[in-house]
Amino acid sequence: MNIWRVMILSVGLTSLILAGCTSTPADPVAEERAKLDPADRAAVDAQEWCVISTEKRLGSMAAPIKLNIKGEVVFLCCKGCVRKAESDPEKTLAKLAELKAKVKAEKQ
Numbered sequence: 001m002n003i004w005r006v007m008i009l010s011v012g013l014t015s016l017i018l019a020g021c022t023s024t025p026a027d028p029v030a031e032e033r034a035k036l037d038p039a040d041r042a043a044v045d046a047q048e049w050c051v052i053s054t055e056k057r058l059g060s061m062a063a064p065i066k067l068n069i070k071g072e073v074v075f076l077c078c079k080g081c082v083r084k085a086e087s088d089p090e091k092t093l094a095k096l097a098e099l100k101a102k103v104k105a106e107k108q
Contacts (some may be wrong), residue, residue: 003017006019006061008022014060027061027062029057029058029059029060030059031059032059032060032063032064033045033058033059033063035063036063036064040064040066040073040075043073044059045060045074045103046063046100046103047074047075047096047099047100047103048099048102049099050064050075050076050077050078050081051074051075051076051081051085051091051092051095051096052076052077052081052084052085052092052095053076053077053078053081053094053098054099056077056078057077058075058076058077060077060078061078062077063079063081063091064076064077064080064103065079065081067076067082069089069092069093070089070093072093073098074092074093074096076087
């Protein structure tokens with residue numbers, strides 16, 4: 001009888017451990033974006049992607065970096081993109097407009 005109790009406890013304990021291991025991990029992008037104030041979060045959601053490293057979602061590396069380029073708010077994925085964004089403001093703003101249009105079209 002004791003062997004059955006040990007087996008039942010082992011199965012139960014294993015089930016609890018596995019249930020904890022299979023839980024859905026938190027979304028790191030959402031966690032980083034949650035650090036922003038609501039207005040910035042809305043702007044990041046409208047842009048979605050870095051204007052320099054366009055394959056990087058804003059918040060995928062850390063909290064997005066906020067820049068003001070010619071009066072426009074632009075978000076970047078990391079500090080490494082700042083110099084490139086500032087070196088060609090027209091290109092940066094053109095990419096910003098393109099990304100916003102793409103996100104808007106995808107939401108419709």
